[in-house]
Amino acid sequence: MRERRATIRAVSASEIFAPGLLDGQAALVTGGGTGLGRAAARELIACGAQVVLAGRREEVLAATAARLGEAASIVTGDIREQEDAERIVATVLERHGRLDLLVNNAGGQYFTPAEAIATKGWQAVMRLNVGGTTRMAELAVERAMRPAGRGTIVNVTLSPHHGLAGMTHSSAARAAVESLTRAWAQRWAADGIAVVAVAAGHFQTDALDKYPEPVRASVARTVPLQRLGQPPEHAWLIALLASELGAAFSGSVVTLDGARDNWFGPWPPPTLADEAGEVPTEQRRPAATR
Numbered sequence: 692m693r694e695r696r697a698t699i700r701a702v703s704a705s706e707i708f709a710p711g712l713l714d715g716q717a718a719l720v721t722g723g724g725t726g727l728g729r730a731a732a733r734e735l736i737a738c739g740a741q742v743v744l745a746g747r748r749e750e751v752l753a754a755t756a757a758r759l760g761e762a763a764s765i766v767t768g769d770i771r772e773q774e775d776a777e778r779i780v781a782t783v784l785e786r787h788g789r790l791d792l793l794v795n796n797a798g799g800q801y802f803t804p805a806e807a808i809a810t811k812g813w814q815a816v817m818r819l820n821v822g823g824t825t826r827m828a829e830l831a832v833e834r835a836m837r838p839a840g841r842g843t844i845v846n847v848t849l850s851p852h853h854g855l856a857g858m859t860h861s862s863a864a865r866a867a868v869e870s871l872t873r874a875w876a877q878r879w880a881a882d883g884i885a886v887v888a889v890a891a892g893h894f895q896t897d898a899l900d901k902y903p904e905p906v907r908a909s910v911a912r913t914v915p916l917q918r919l920g921q922p923p924e925h926a927w928l929i930a931l932l933a934s935e936l937g938a939a940f941s942g943s944v945v946t947l948d949g950a951r952d953n954w955f956g957p958w959p960p961p962t963l964a965d966e967a968g969e970v971p972t973e974q975r976r977p978a979a980t981r
């Protein structure tokens with residue numbers, strides 16, 4: 692059996708996990724045709740899982756599935772629509788008879804100053820990130836995980852947590868999802884279901900191409916590591932959370948961002964240091980008045 696699997700696998704072995712870590716698992720990755728979702732699907736397959744990729748564009752999903760081989764299959768649908776979401780979950784169950792892992796990866800926003808966000812745009816971002824994520828989580832629990840008495844849900848959110856000035860609607864939406872993650876972890880613990888959020892920092896995916904040029908040019912410099920995250924790094928975390936260890940992380944927000952959170956820029960700030968690069972220090976009071 693092992694020999695046969697080795698011959699039909701299109702994905703090479705995991706670089707960091709033992710072979711067979713996720714053997715027998717069925718996973719659903721929303722937004723699995725592109726970027727972080729595609730990388731997560733690849734790693735889950737490398738660890739032995741069967742993966743269903745969901746998204747709206749069939750040609751994108753099909754191209755990714757062709758690259759990932761027989762362990763990947765696709766289902767089209769819009770997670771904002773109840774009927775589509777139900778069909779997505781039903782398709783996974785028809786194909787695999789189980790759903791062990793839901794990666795709520797589909798999401799996004801557009802870049803614009805807070806004061807320029809129209810009500811309709813605010814609602815669009817909420818509807819996708821909060822509404823879609825909630826719908827998929829509830830369906831996965833009701834239709835698959837609660838009846839099975841086990842399952843893991845990973846919600847992909849966003850770092851930095853102190854807010855992104857050009858994406859305030861998304862910062863608010865992801866904060867809501869992180870709050871829901873904590874609440875769901877409590878609510879579904881007795882059903883054997885773990886719920887974790889992964890707050891992704893800035894990752895090198897094709898999605899960055901849509902941002903304004905100055906944003907793209909400077910984004911890596913806003914990360915203390917001075918580089919963008921690589922999709923396989925994110926994927927390794929998803930696979931880890933799909934493993935037996937995932938349950939112990941339930942209710943957590945795991946931030947994977949190269950220390951981006953709460954970093955305000957290089958030290959010393961360019962406006963603080965003098966020409967020699969020295970930072971001014973405050974004068975000590977005379978000893979008698981201390």
Ligand SMILES: CCC/C=C/C(=O)SCCNC(=O)CCNC(=O)[C@H](O)C(C)(C)COP(=O)([O-])OP(=O)([O-])OC[C@H]1O[C@@H](n2cnc3c(N)ncnc32)[C@H](O)[C@@H]1OP(=O)([O-])[O-]
Pocket residue numbers: 798799800801802803809810811812813815816819892893894898899902906910
């Ligand atoms: C920087 C590094 C960090 C990276 C983080 C990532 O997440 S990378 C991953 C990134 N990946 C993704 O982000 C992928 C997923 N993202 C998306 O699909 C969209 O961002 C979405 C959530 C808005 C889609 O919701 P939808 O289908 O409902 O959208 P719709 O088109 O029908 O518009 C509805 C309303 O929204 C408003 N509005 C929309 N666009 C703009 C704009 N550019 N400008 C201004 N406003 C805009 C507008 O009010 C519009 O109404 P109108 O004026 O038409 O009457």
Ligand SMILES: NC(=O)C1=CN([C@@H]2O[C@H](COP(=O)(O)OP(=O)(O)OC[C@H]3O[C@@H](n4cnc5c(N)ncnc54)[C@H](OP(=O)(O)O)[C@@H]3O)[C@@H](O)[C@H]2O)C=CC1
Pocket residue numbers: 721722723724725726727728745746747748749751768769770771796797798799800819823847848849850890891892893894895896897898899
């Ligand atoms: N790249 C980064 O630096 C960061 C990314 N993230 C988040 O990680 C996730 C993946 O990002 P990334 O891969 O970079 O970006 P992408 O834009 O490539 O990923 C979004 C995916 O979601 C799918 N999708 C969008 N809307 C819907 C919908 N209504 N129903 C079903 N599927 C949908 C898209 O496919 P389709 O259009 O075919 O439906 C696409 O595959 C997103 O939630 C993103 O916001 C968070 C922090 C940083």
